[in-house]
Amino acid sequence: ALLPILEFPDPRLRTQAVAVDPARITDSAFQQLIDDMFETMYAAPGIGLAASQVDVHQRFMVIDVSEENDRPLVFINPVITAHDGEQVYQEGCLSVPGIFADVTRANTITVHAIGRDGKLFEMQADGVLAVCIQHEMDHLLGKLFVDYLSPLKREMVRKKLAKARRNAA
Ligand SMILES: O=C(O)C[C@@H](Cc1ccccc1)C(=O)SCC(=O)c1ccccc1
């Protein structure tokens, strides 16, 4: 099912997610939630979605940066264990619709996480996958990419979204 995505400046987006209990991962309800998050992400469309964005404050996210939308990745209780270099990427966010801004993040990262099969794995990532993983992990900490903008620019974003919501209503 499609899940509603929380939008900035909703305070629930600032919630710190809690670790997923590994014993719950193979439960059908948790597996269904993962499927609903992929469905919601592909429909948006997006290349990533953190549980925080659908008001589930547990530490997991789904990502698919492939062109064909056929490379689904699930990271549960992710930890970045190494990072190197810097890259600037013009990011968007499904919780901050229509806003794009340059964000500087690590160029390559090593991530340890649990997969949807409940098994621990380690992954090296660079390029847009590395950017997306870092962007989603920020969501799990209650951080948004607009937090990297100046307070003035962030206020402009808030006003622009409020106006767009008024016009839509
Ligand atoms: O809000 C999110 O987490 C989703 C976000 C992920 C992201 C995008 C760009 C840089 C870092 C993280 C998005 O997917 S925004 C939409 C988007 O970037 C996109 C949508 C369709 C095709 C390609 C990209």
Ligand SMILES: [Zn+2]
């Ligand atoms: Zn986002």
